[in-house]
Amino acid sequence: MAKVLINKERCKECGLCVTFCTKGCLVIGDEMNSSGYFFCRQDNEEECTGCGVCADMCPDTAIEVYK
Amino acid sequence: MAKVLINKERCKECGLCVTFCTKGCLVIGDEMNSSGYFFCRQDNEEECTGCGVCADMCPDTAIEVYK
Amino acid sequence: MINDVFIAGDGGQGILLIGNIIAEAALAEGREVTFLPSYGVEMRGGNANCTVVMSDLPVGSPAVTTPQAMITMSTKAFRLYEGKVLPDGLLIVNGSLVPASMMTRKDVILEAHPFNEMAAEMGNTRLANMIALGLYVGRTGAVKVESIEEGMAAALSERNRKFIPKNMEAIGKGLELCNNGK
Amino acid sequence: MINDVFIAGDGGQGILLIGNIIAEAALAEGREVTFLPSYGVEMRGGNANCTVVMSDLPVGSPAVTTPQAMITMSTKAFRLYEGKVLPDGLLIVNGSLVPASMMTRKDVILEAHPFNEMAAEMGNTRLANMIALGLYVGRTGAVKVESIEEGMAAALSERNRKFIPKNMEAIGKGLELCNNGK
């Protein structure tokens, strides 16, 4: 049982978390934050292992991992 | 048959030629040049092999070796 | 007679290109012109903007505090600069990105259109800037449409000139927008 | 009343030391004094010189173009500076090194003595400078002999003060030289 919270205002749509999540839990969304970025969001929470890789790879410290 | 010629005005009395001549042919003399140095001179010419070491070691290119 | 325009948006949106085209067009008309782009740290994070001043007399300052016209192609740009446009000035906004709720100024002539979608309809979202340019030209008459074509030839590198017809088509779309009124 | 003296020779000859002693002596007498040594590339090859100016008023320039008195302790120094001493000035020369044939100036008071040999006689060639100093003091009266002793104490480091008696003895020899006339 794990999940991640994405600080949408901090997200810059770089997609690194999406690339590195081996579980494919993350996607770039279609909502825009106030800086104009389509921030990413967790897609299938169920798969998330809480491994923390996404947070590690996020250059903007936009991801909190809960487990 | 060899000998060295010392340019007494160039000699600075450093004594390196004296130190490195294995034949002991050179000495610091008791005459002074116009710069105030007691220039060196060849002492026993007979021993000189013309090896050129003195000239090599002379920082002031003051020695000519003839052979 | 002086015309000036401030254009802002994201790096990839061809902001500097349309600024250059306007400047070249004005030059082609024999006017004095300056083009001043953003540079350095201003560009970090992919921001881009430029100011074009066209005049019948030598241009004093290429920097304009309160431009007569403004084109903002991104949300960020809109947020940052909206306040600067002259009262009664022209504010062209990329409605595809800037939500209508953000547009609060009542003292300007607002032209907000979904340039991205319109461009997508034309087959290439990259044409959004050209549509905006057409709208600007139509609304202000700062330069003639023919000059724009001339300016485009000057502003584009040899190998990009092939895009001129398509670009002009997009500009046409922009002109249409203003012929249709708001 | 101004006294100045220029002292020159080789690095190892204690040139700066006697300059310092004169300066300290004058200071001890309550006079204004400056001491200006050679430095930097001037010292390459072991040259050393200094100028001491003593005055009842503040000293304007510590550098003197034509000194009233000069002490040259080496051939090189003599050759370089001989011409600078003031006409009718005092020129003290280390006769042990400078050949009499070099001393051609007729318009100065020449004091050439074999300081090295005299010092060797006292058991230490290093005292040559002190003999020259004694001669200078005797000839000019620029400072008192008692002040010289005081100056020496100030100029020498703690661990070199033990040499004072021997130095004073050598100074005595120098004084004698001038008491004997030339």
Add this chain to the structure above:
Amino acid sequence: MDKKKKKLIKGNDAVAMAAIEAGCRYYFGYPITPQSEIPEYLSRAFPKLGGVFLQAESEVASINMLLGAGSAGVKVMTSSSGPGISLMQEGISYMAGSEVPGVIVNVQRSGPGLGGISPSQGDYFQATRGGGHGDYRTPALAPASVQEMWDHTILAFDLSQRYRTPVIVLADAMLGQMKEAVDTSAPEFPPLPGKDWITTGAEGRDPRVVKSLYLGEGELEAHCWKLHKKFLEIKDKETRFERYKLDDAELVVVAFGSPARISKTSIDRARSEGKKVGLLRPITICPFPEDAIAELADAGKTFLVTELSTGQLLEDVRMSAGRKAKINFYGRPNGAGSLPTPDDIYHEIMEAYPG
């Protein structure tokens, strides 16, 4: 001039293109905003022209590469901004002392320190007074348009070679970044003196030395007077300035570079309201057009000095105009948002206007 023939060019590019036009094929420099387009342009262009573009490890290295290449007799340039120009001061002093030509372009950004990248005129003192050590001055040109970025770069090469001296082109971020129409025709200059001093290998002649060390009695003093005489000759022959609507002016705006061009708009507006205002624009800020200012002062004119600093050009005006002159000052020290508008200067003109 027929405007149709002009090209729209960015100031920094104009510098690079003008260098090529002037025959320069050697550039050594280090990136810094707001002038990086100059090395970038030349890194593209020189390889095709058989020229040498070398990005040096620092500005210190760059200026010393100029010293080397300049000694070899070639036309050579570097460019930088604020911090980089400061690092070149030792080298510039050596070039001046060794009389080695070279062109140094300073596209001024804001300082002191890291400051910012907005247009600035805070390096006026440095450029006109010799920021390096020792007694020397280098000619300094102050363009006020992209056209002049072109013109002055070409002129700088000529002066540099003609007088064997480093020459500074003191531009600013606005001039470097903006595009304007430029007539890229090349001016003509009288022939340059022969180069009997350059170090290219002592083939069939005595070896030469390019140096600034003079240890012999009186040698350096003579050398400094020689440099000074050269500077006086430059002052005599090369001092340049623009008089804009000065003939009947009661108020004289004094400005160089960007603020000078901005002032023109302000002056025109004030004129349209009947004010007799003109502009005295130093083109060579060093040598400074002292006499031109003095003459206006003698004629009882009022001055308004405006510049992007707290008062540097001001000192030259004060010195030239004399203490009794009426000198107003409108300084806008550098920084984002500090560039005055034509309106700003117009208001200052109205305030300073005599009577």
Add this chain to the structure above:
Amino acid sequence: MDKKKKKLIKGNDAVAMAAIEAGCRYYFGYPITPQSEIPEYLSRAFPKLGGVFLQAESEVASINMLLGAGSAGVKVMTSSSGPGISLMQEGISYMAGSEVPGVIVNVQRSGPGLGGISPSQGDYFQATRGGGHGDYRTPALAPASVQEMWDHTILAFDLSQRYRTPVIVLADAMLGQMKEAVDTSAPEFPPLPGKDWITTGAEGRDPRVVKSLYLGEGELEAHCWKLHKKFLEIKDKETRFERYKLDDAELVVVAFGSPARISKTSIDRARSEGKKVGLLRPITICPFPEDAIAELADAGKTFLVTELSTGQLLEDVRMSAGRKAKINFYGRPNGAGSLPTPDDIYHEIMEAYPG
């Protein structure tokens, strides 16, 4: 003052000793003639005092070590000459911009370039106009005796700490190398302001930053005006000069440093021959004692400016006295054998003497 209490000290040693007296325990520098006795002295003294002596890899590194140590709140010094000071210009500009205190001693040698090692005043412009980039000025003190080498070093630390600014002590080879009697008593200063800006680790407080980058709209402009205001405050409170026999003088010699002291002898001689001559000696060459000069100019005095250059101090005098003042100039640009004698200046006085 009782001369018996004074010690015969070499100028460079006096600087080192004064730094210790002022509480300085950090020195970063690089050898260069004619000032190497300063680092040499401190390399011997500091280890015994628990201080830090560090020979840096260059003058560029030295000045940046000053920036670091100064930011940590300690009293810190460097010293150099001509070429080394040029290399410090970027760092000095950063210190000024970041408002970091530190003392920079320039024992001037001759330039430009490698020049020579004789006394010089060719760095006057650099010291007084900010040889670095950007809009700033640093106070500069000009000692004229070994006593003042001591006094000014101590004063420099105080000014530096009090106003958060780098301070230049502009000496010369003669002052650095000569020995003279010095009264080594320590002056008293009012308490220094608290240091609520230093970066010593954010223990129990918010982190601090020492910086010179200001990118926000209007920020840097405001910062530059703040620095300027500080300079005006310094000008108001700290401008120092000496008036020597000026009260009835018809001819005013203006000189600083070594030529000033030499001039005194010349003045005394001219006075003994009935000439009314005096000396105005700037002690702070920056801020310059403008008003003192202006007053003399207004009183119709004739000036004789003398310095070891082709005319740098001259420009400040011209600016202060105004264009109509009668200003004679006797420049002896630096170099072996160029130091004027009291006789030389006496002759100039006689020639310049009015009437």
Add this chain to the structure above:
Amino acid sequence: MSETALKLKNPRPESLCDVPTHFCPGCNHGIIHRLVAEAIDHFGIRERTVGAASVGCSVFLYNYIKTDVVEAPHGRAPAVATGLRRALPDKYVFTYQGDGDLAAIGTAEIIHAANRGEKMTVVFVNNTTYGMTGGQMAPTTLLGQVTTTSPYGRDWHGAGYPMRMCEILAVMEGPSFVARAAVNKPANLKRARKLIFQAFEAQVERDGFGFVEVLSACPTDWGMTPARAMERVAEEMIPYFPLGVFKDKKEAEHL
């Protein structure tokens, strides 16, 4: 919400300010900043540490790292840090420098700080370009790499070779710890974290000079997507700039 039951696995490092950064999307500077903050937290030295910021994209270090910071001129952070550290013998200092900053203009300063075994930690971020000024060639730019000042690709004829700073510094006696890391993928990032910690440890626990180079992606100036930029680090950079520890000197060896 379910999070109340779940535990936050990755609390924001205390030494990292909770603010948005100015970095471009995908810029590795952000990751490296976080790791540096973690190291400072790890040793509990935030309140006793002063940073020396360099000039480059990381110039705003003071906006992100919650320590005192001094802004150094371009390339001179090691000299500034030397001044700081000598004046603050009981505190710690670190520099954070780009490859243009450290390996070009700052060559002399880094080499001599290293040679003196200056007590400091240096975080060297190598992105093979001058990020801040718009992507010019750096000393570390790879052969053939196109930048705005090597438009035809870097050619060693004339422009020289990409410089390997770790290898150069490791030759000297002075440094205690020299290593190279990358953050281009999770495994490398873990290793990078450890090496950054060790570079601090060299200072904090061994009174030495700790140096860690971190290979870093600059998607903007490389003209790549962030993901592609990460691949380039693996494909082009690591083969030329091998990862690992180049020097790890125990205190005793000093003597």
Add this chain to the structure above:
Amino acid sequence: MSETALKLKNPRPESLCDVPTHFCPGCNHGIIHRLVAEAIDHFGIRERTVGAASVGCSVFLYNYIKTDVVEAPHGRAPAVATGLRRALPDKYVFTYQGDGDLAAIGTAEIIHAANRGEKMTVVFVNNTTYGMTGGQMAPTTLLGQVTTTSPYGRDWHGAGYPMRMCEILAVMEGPSFVARAAVNKPANLKRARKLIFQAFEAQVERDGFGFVEVLSACPTDWGMTPARAMERVAEEMIPYFPLGVFKDKKEAEHL
């Protein structure tokens, strides 16, 4: 006279001016100057060579070496030589630099000239002190060595370690030839001659960067007789600065 029958074995190198030098008695600069002149003669390039003099006791290079010479600021001879060489592609350049000049203030310039494989020859004269300015500590000063700025002997705490420049430069790809020699005794001098020749050969025949360090006695600032100073080179310097070739790259390896 009998000499008429005898032949002069050691004619003065053509590239060496026939003038007295300003060096102190026994200073090795004089020997090294002669060897450099021999090398220039050997390759027959006197009229196609320009020297870059550095600031140090060898500043008067132009008085002694019969080539064109440019006087560089302290430490910057490699940059000046770079400018010269780039402008004179068919000519040759060399620098002659002391250890203060090259290893302290000029660190960045030498490292980057080497890294670029700049076509030049560098003669680096290491006498473990700043000769010209009166014997201050240099980066090469040995541990424990007393100088005017290390009056208690160089201590690596604070002052760092003696720097071995050959070892540092040899790590880089750029240089073609890197070697260290000494002239403290006849055998070493012979070897030194050969290595200096090779440092020129690297430029003249292989279009590369040739670097030769020569350990050199400074009797004056060491406070020793010339003979004793030569012994010190053997006893103290060579053990720390080993002689030999550190890098010798054949052209092909460049590619």
